């Protein structure tokens with residue numbers, strides 16, 4: 095495993111000095127700045143089982159807690175009927191409860207103040223918009239003190255999210271009862287719902303627009319470009335994650351997770367990283383088709 | 399930098415946080431009305447905190463005299479920038495008579511920057527001081543915008559979208575209404591820009607916002623400070639890094 099890490103780091107250096115004229119695995123224009131890209135999954139089968147894809151997010155956060163890198167993690171747990179709820183977690187084992195993607199809004203940042211008040215150092219996991227919010231709070235801490243104590247931000251890839259009522263409407267239109275849902279996923283261009291009877295129900299992602307949170311139309315960030323580390327599924331083999339490591343802090347943590355056998359890695363060649371670029375690009379162009387094209391903060395042609 | 403502080407109708411928390419921030423960042427407060435200083439300050443930056451009763455001519459004159467002497471003027475905190483709780487009593491009571499004559503200090507004088515917050519955190523003031531010291535235009539931009547420089551956003555607009563006072567409704571709900579051109583009211587009125595991150599709720603000093611996917615304002619608690627607006631990732635975009 096270390097060899098792969100080393101190889102990747104080496105590769106990056108080479109490209110930066112341009113010795114072999116080789117390309118970096120992902121275009122920073124599309125996915126943001128980064129140091130390395132890996133394919134990873136949790137070594138612990140229990141975590142993989144509970145996790146959405148490879149369980150990398152859960153394993154990495156648990157490792158950060160175990161190593162004392164952070165004292166608490168703000169994550170989203172699942173309540174009745176798949177309704178997510180943010181929670182401050184300090185016990186690595188409890189992180190399992192937060193594993194798995196919930197396809198409706200979990201205002202994770204809403205617990206940040208509480209977490210920062212009670213803990214010396216905090217990690218937060220969230221959608222790209224939530225990571226942007228944390229970064230803004232760090233740069234402009236109008237009402238939030240001690241934002242420096244956010245020691246780790248883990249972003250999950252995101253195309254869109256749903257208000258809970260709209261998720262229910264979507265499931266209803268798919269003839270699925272929320273209480274029968276075993277698992278939900280956005281994968282290979284489809285929204286896939288696995289029900290407890292083992293059946294799979296699917297809808298093409300293209301048809302999700304009218305159910306999704308409209309705010310998502312104005313979002314251009316697929317990979318959580320401002321996170322310390324971003325985790326997704328697209329482009330990775332089944333049961334694995336794409337991991338975009340962006341900061342030195344995250345790199346050290348990932349490296350230690352690999353060395354401690356918490357994460358296992360695979361050569362990115364075995365994945366299809368072009369897909370990450372494609373979805374990132376789609377999201378950056380989607381905004382131009384959105385209703386309110388003059389919305390300044392995110393409009394590509396109007397700076398603010 | 400040499401710093402001056404003019405404290406008007408205010409609780410004093412903003413000035414205290416400023417003192418703390420100056421102490422931390424090594425800037426010196428050379429003139430402070432709280433220490434009995436009067437006349438024209440010899441300073442690089444003047445921070446005004448608090449609101450003004452516009453029937454109080456003495457204070458208005460003092461405000462004019464002080465601001466005219468300093469090159470960079472900053473409204474510090476919501477009372478100075480937007481009116482904050484000085485204009486809107488908490489608890490949804492009808493305003494007392496005096497509220498009709500009280501306005502944010504920024505209403506009566508040109509300000510270059512505004513730091514929203516009730517009070518703005520020491521960290522926020524320190525971040526501002528650093529940006530100002532380094533003349534980091536990008537980092538200063540939001541403070542400039544919040545001080546009411548909405549003209550620059552769309553030069554051909556007949557009137558500013560909002561002045562130094564943020565309209566109450568806009569402060570209350572999801573923010574970006576303020577920066578939006580309003581080309582499609584439907585999009586704005588339904589708060590469709592809100593991603594449901596919860597930042598407004600965690601930043602609110604009055605614990606007035608509960609999250610039910612999107613923010614729900616407990617009007618009885620809201621002090622109209624605008625911290626939610628300023629903190630929202632969608633009120634204005636920040637530069638990376």
Ligand SMILES: Cc1cc2nc3c(=O)[nH]c(=O)nc-3n(C[C@H](O)[C@H](O)[C@H](O)COP(=O)(O)OP(=O)(O)OC[C@H]3O[C@@H](n4cnc5c(N)ncnc54)[C@H](O)[C@@H]3O)c2cc1C
Nearest residue numbers: 145146147148149150151152169170194195196326327328
């Ligand atoms: C709404 C949504 C849309 C997504 N769309 C895509 C996509 O199009 N393509 C893609 O590759 N990946 C997408 N993902 C990410 C993907 O589902 C996995 O979260 C990611 O691959 C990490 O996998 P994992 O096995 O490491 O996650 P896990 O180990 O299971 O950890 C998932 C983490 O995500 C957090 N989380 C779960 N739901 C939410 C939520 N609603 N809000 C905030 N945090 C949450 C949990 O707290 C948990 O810590 C999406 C995720 C969400 C929530």
Ligand code: SF4
Nearest residue numbers: 223252254255310313
């Ligand atoms: S699409 Fe963007 S705005 Fe919507 S939930 Fe995902 S990151 Fe947030």
Ligand code: SF4
Nearest residue numbers: 602620621623624626
């Ligand atoms: S909701 Fe909170 S942050 Fe927003 S204006 Fe009211 S008191 Fe201030």
Ligand code: SF4
Nearest residue numbers: 592593595596598630
């Ligand atoms: S801070 Fe987040 S939750 Fe609050 S209004 Fe803005 S987008 Fe919505």
